[in-house]
Amino acid sequence: MFARPDCSDLGKFTQAFGSIIPGFRGGFIFPLMLAGAAFGRVVYAIYPSMPLPVAVLSFSAGMNTAITRTSLATTIILGFLSGESQLFASCNFHWAWTTRLTRFDFLHPPAGEPCATPSILSASLCSLFATAYVGSFCRFHTLIVNN
């Protein structure tokens, strides 16, 4: 597994080492979401009447979907991670449990507030359709053989 470098030939080793030295690996889902969140704050500052979750999460979804081409998953993930989704918990459900079993109290509602999921989904789909034919995005997504 460990290919021993030929240290006797220092020049060769330096060349091999230098050729592979920059090799950052990783995914840019969350980085794109962060950039989208920052831009979403700008949109929210321009239109304060818009709810903050709609502005921030929709912008994140739009940026992420354009690059990673995942419309449905981005919607569900953003909705879940921000606690704004109606898919996983709802006030009505919480209320029913509260009144019957007194398991929770009203003062500490769960994270599942009324949702921003339709807006996020709309943003994702619009972004997916808008960028379907743009070649710059395809280049991010597919293996490009240079030879």
Place this chain on the structure above:
Amino acid sequence: MSSEKAPDEDSKLRITPEAPRYYGSHNTTNNNSTKDYPHHSHTSSSSPVTPGHFTRTVVVPGFGDSMPTPTTLPPQSTPLSNKSNDITMTTHNDPSLRALLQNENLRGSTRFLHQFEQQKQHRLLQRLEQPPPMSTGGGDEGTGHKRRWSSGDVFPLDTTPLLETTSVQDNTTTVDDQLLLLAASGFPMLPAFPTGRAAGEATATATTYTTTNATTMMTEGELAFHRNPRNNSIGASVRGIVNHITSKGFLQDARSLAEGTIPQSIVLSFFIGIVCGVASYLYYTALFFLLDLFWTTIPESYIVPSPYWKEEYYWVYAPCVTFFFALLVGLSVVLLGEPGDLPFTIACIHKQAYIPMNHTIPMFCASLFSILAGGSLGPEAPLVAICGALGGFVSRRIFRQNHIHVVRKHTLMGMAGALSAFFGCPLGGSLFALEVNSRFGIEYYEHMVEAIFAGEITLVVFRSLSGLPIAPIWNLTQDNGGHHMEESAPWMVVAGGCIGLLGAGMAYVFAVFHWAQMGLFDKLGLLDNSKAVYRALLGSIVISGVGLLVPHTMFWGEEEFQVVSSMSPTSKLPFMWPTGGLIGFENDSPYKSLIIGLAKIVTISYTVASGKYTDHTYIA
């Protein structure tokens, strides 16, 4: 490639009986290749024609001389060799045709390729079984019928179209697509297309397609071939070998664990879920231990108390760590090998259905060091690659699966499990693993349910081991005066769509900036491998420099999202040290938010550009 044969040969196949290579590899005794599937039994084991009867060369005019004509047809169920690392994909011997088959524009179509081959082969064998018609010429004296085919007989072409393709781009069936798919399927058959175009020209044109997806549709005859005789349904039987409808009953399937059955999927889901959950836990533990060590423990335990490191020089620490880990990334790649990335993973899924295991350890180290360097790349793509490789490993090595669809299902199970565990959101994470394989929508939808199920199991294993709750990690409204969204309105959906278009626009800005910057690198000669040290140095300088000015841009942004979206003080940033950076940047106005967004775009672009590698463009 253009045909130089006589024009009358364009409409016939010539059959020569003395070419033994036609079914050369077909007559193997591999049991796995002759398994009996419910909907395909008439093509495989119960076929009236035993493979190996016909050892003939079919000469197809039109493909020209560059195509070695005696093509060895693949076995019927596309065996994966357990001994070698390769899954035999049906590629033609002709390199240009093989390249066409590997063209990612044909991804949608290659899925049904093997079934097409089986059908075409079956159809041809059936017709060869029949006595030659009179029109072939030279019948026996007296009867007017020939009993056997002989050399030089004119074999009338089957004019029934075998398949038709519809590409997203033009939404029409083209001759190019037909020729391309037929040629790529490995069967030397040229149907009665409008002649005058050589196959070479047609395929050369077809490579220039830039469709988002090439979808394959079958004619009614094709569908009838795949129709389930029990309930006359098409959808389930088009799933092909990955059959969800078990014909032998649950208990028999549970005992035999036949490939593609539901009991096998359940067992594999548990197995892969546990393996991938443990692997994700190991990755998570190593990652956060090292993050704490290098970005919290060492600075606060050794630098802050140190009398020699004055407070105004704390910022020097961040670039040092960044460049140190950039060197470690390079060293790990040198010592351990090429790690691959998300495009590589996707290409593996499409072409060979599994991810080679020798990329796992390099990926583990390279991605770990990339994150520790503070680059704007996250752990999700490495986890996908690692767990996908593990899923394929479990399938191929432990459960001895050798069918390409089954192995692909188990690989997708592993990928879905990784993302489910990482996001804590099984439905979204699994869908991400399935969606990311195609540019528009879900391509391997037939594996969706099993993949989501495996994602649930991986989530349970990972979150139990790590002790993390399955809960939202952001609260966007906590610092907003408690203005929770009480309800959503239709105009918000429209507004969300508009914001999504804005996001797509910013993503386009990012893409344009990135490729322009790559072009600039190219012009400066930095993409040459001899200049790779300078490229790494430049990448490290930009990443850490922007990170010092705008600390929100460091790392992959999962925890920073909360700080940015709620405009919290910079001191709440989780990993960055010194937290305030060089100038004490605070996100307290929309302009600062804009700066953060643009700086993050620059950082992502430079991090990705530093990953430019010898023969591939690595972006994940």
